Amino acid sequence: MDWQESFRSFAGLLAILNPLGAIPIFLGLTAQQTSRQKKRTARMAAVAVAAVLIVSVWAGGAILDFFGVRIASFRIGGGILILMMAIAMLTARTSGAKQTAEEAAEAETRDSVGVVPIGVPLLAGPGSISLVIVDAQLVGTGGRAVLTLSILAVAVIAWLALILAEPIGRILGRTGINIFTRLMGLILAAVAVEYIVVGLLEVFPGLAG
Numbered sequence: 001m002d003w004q005e006s007f008r009s010f011a012g013l014l015a016i017l018n019p020l021g022a023i024p025i026f027l028g029l030t031a032q033q034t035s036r037q038k039k040r041t042a043r044m045a046a047v048a049v050a051a052v053l054i055v056s057v058w059a060g061g062a063i064l065d066f067f068g069v070r071i072a073s074f075r076i077g078g079g080i081l082i083l084m085m086a087i088a089m090l091t092a093r094t095s096g097a098k099q100t101a102e103e104a105a106e107a108e109t110r111d112s113v114g115v116v117p118i119g120v121p122l123l124a125g126p127g128s129i130s131l132v133i134v135d136a137q138l139v140g141t142g143g144r145a146v147l148t149l150s151i152l153a154v155a156v157i158a159w160l161a162l163i164l165a166e167p168i169g170r171i172l173g174r175t176g177i178n179i180f181t182r183l184m185g186l187i188l189a190a191v192a193v194e195y196i197v198v199g200l201l202e203v204f205p206g207l208a209g
Contacts, residue, residue: 015191
């Protein structure tokens with residue numbers, strides 16, 4: 001994995017997690033928590049993100065083999081899912097693939113929301129899991145190690161965003177966060193289209209002609 005591929009994976013992962021977009025939900029779910037509890041919740045969410053995605057990087061291939069799914073087919077399916085999430089981000093909405101209305105209502109009754117739903121599936125959801133599994137299958141052990149470092153970096157960024165949620169929310173406001181979310185959605189849409197196109201060319205090589 002060269003530096004360009006590493007940056008593309010990092011940028012795509014950061015876009016799909018969209019930590020700034022999670023700030024309003026984080027603030028809502030932790031409104032009754034003390035400052036110390038909010039920091040603990042942010043830490044738990046970041047650890048959950050790192051754990052789920054790193055496991056996906058190293059065990060994703062075995063899961064695909066178990067179900068007999070080709071990487072090209074998974075790339076197409078993952079690309080479609082990511083595109084759906086990107087479209088939701090372009091309209092500044094939370095995708096149903098990340099969190100449904102029922103899950104949001106249930107989360108309001110939880111004492112601890114760091115792992116579920118903030119860590120999973122709000123940040124590390126089906127889209128990000130699909131992205132890292134696909135990328136991991138296209139590189140060797142060294143590339144997976146680099147991908148793991150990218151995941152750790154993104155998890156740290158998510159932790160910082162949640163730790164600083166209140167000042168960031170005050171500075172950017174809902175409008176600023178929505179603008180950032182739309183920009184991330186545009187990047188994510190491009191990544192999704194690339195996944196779908198490459199996957200289709202692998203499944204139907206005749207299309208290249």
